[in-house]
Amino acid sequence: MYHxxxxxxxxxxxxLLVISGAAFAQGIMGDAKQAMPDYAxxxxxxxxxxxxxxxxxxxxxxxxxxxxDADGDSKLNAAEYAAFQALPKGTASTGG
Numbered sequence: 001m002y003h004x005x006x007x008x009x010x011x012x013x014x015x016l017l018v019i020s021g022a023a024f025a026q027g028i029m030g031d032a033k034q035a036m037p038d039y040a041x042x043x044x045x046x047x048x049x050x051x052x053x054x055x056x057x058x059x060x061x062x063x064x065x066x067x068x069d070a071d072g073d074s075k076l077n078a079a080e081y082a083a084f085q086a087l088p089k090g091t092a093s094t095g096g
Contacts, residue, residue, distance in 0.1 A: 039081050049075035 042050045042057055055061040055076065061068075061084060068084040069076055076084070 036085055039078050042081070049077060050081055051075050 037058065039050070040046075042054050044054050052062060052065055052074070055065050064084055064087070065076070068080050068087075070080055070083070071077075
């Protein structure tokens with residue numbers, strides 16, 4: 001009888017770990033989606049471009065700014081910002 005109680009307790013603990021792990025993973029994915037604001041929201045002066053100063057609102061963007069600034073004009077257009085958004089999330093958020 002003691003053995004059966006331990007087995008049930010172990011299965012209950014495993015179930016709780018699986019549920020909490022899934023909830024944790026869902027929370028991480030939700031944060032990643034929230035970290036990427038729309039292009040128009042970043043363009044604070046509404047000039048049609050994102051400057052380095054405006055890019056500081058997005059984690060990882062200042063570090064990748066020169067890389068995604070394809071035409072080298074020191075500002076990002078919508079296509080260049082979309083290229084940043086398409087980077088793998090780990091790359092975009094860590095800057096490396």
